[in-house]
């Protein structure tokens with residue numbers, strides 16, 4: 001076989017993704033970019049000639065995980081040709097130079113705003129075996145480049161990044177340092193990408209941004225964008241995440257009344273139910289203001305439900321503050337909870353504060369999660385024998401299909417027909433904390449629903 005063709009066929013890239021949906025979106029875009037220089041996606045770790053770890057700095061011990069993973073690659077490739085090893089994402093941005101110095105097996109670090117330079121980086125390593133540090137903040141250049149690269153994924157449910165970065169500077173968070181200041185992509189760019197995804201089979205679109213409701217492109221806000229996107233034919237569902245309470249403007253609340261394609265689940269992180277702690281976190285809003293947004297949204301659309309993020313054991317949190325958080329979850333009746341013990345991120349202001357004893361935080365987290373599970377189960381039991389609209393996006397074994405209802409609850413049904421990409425009425429029969437089980441019903445057939 002011709003040598004050039006042989007090396008082309010051998011190029012394979014494997015990406016391991018940590019963290020949020022935005023990292024998932026970025027990883028898919030990196031596969032598309034690398035494809036331009038003949039690196040084909042592989043799901044087989046062992047055959048990779050380029051191994052990329054797309055990291056997240058939000059979770060604890062993120063850097064340790066990188067070293068651990070690189071150690072694994074080293075071991076697996078001990079008797080084989082070394083793959084190109086690239087660390088991307090927020091850990092690369094925050095600790096790029098240290099990673100390169102400490103672990104010689106790493107060939108390059110690429111920050112979240114520089115991953116459009118992936119191919120340039122790979123080619124430089126291929127040619128000269130040099131170390132590459134690409135951690136500049138050039139978000140405009142990044143999206144300009146990405147607009148020219150076609151999306152290859154044809155997901156029924158797709159992510160689309162519309163906004164990046166954050167100007168809020170919550171004291172516990174690394175995002176303003178790793179992703180840079182707030183930046184919004186143009187409406188035109190987003191509409192083009194959304195239309196392309198829908199033409200490729202997307203039925204549900206989730207608009208992503210670290211501060212998605214701060215979206216503002218030349219005066220066009222998130223509500224304007226949602227309105228425009230909702231006009232795309234064959235797109236059935238629109239979601240957006242993650243929002244900050246401070247940017248929940250009246251126009252955005254109103255669009256939840258007016259646009260039926262907008263799903264009635266809102267993920268609105270509150271972090272704590274104590275005004276004292278919110279202030280210490282620099283969240284820039286109070287519990288009362290948060291509750292007023294919830295009330296206004298429910299008035300705009302009574303079907304809306306909420307999920308939220310919680311940090312337990314933030315520096316300065318006492319029993320009263322913690323009890324205020326418990327009070328808040330009961331009052332709002334969230335349907336989903338993402339809770340973590342506070343752990344300091346190097347370089348953030350909160351990392352310098354006096355930390356709460358670990359055993360206290362752990363105890364509080366257990367209490368919190370127990371209460372959260374109770375609330376979640378009360379909500380889920382109310383769904384039994386009711387109807388949900390489910391979009392199916394995965395076929396499991398034994399004629400089982402997996403999908404999500406309007407509130408992102410996982411639902412499994414059995415069907416002899418292919419349900420992929422379809423939205424069906426499902427009667428929920430039973431379920432647990434994670435999954436609901438149901439059967440397809442014909443809503444026009446009363447007997448069917450009463451069964």
Ligand code: SF4
Pocket residue numbers: 166167168169170173174175176210211244
């Ligand atoms: S608003 Fe969100 S992304 Fe921005 S600093 Fe706060 S927690 Fe981080």
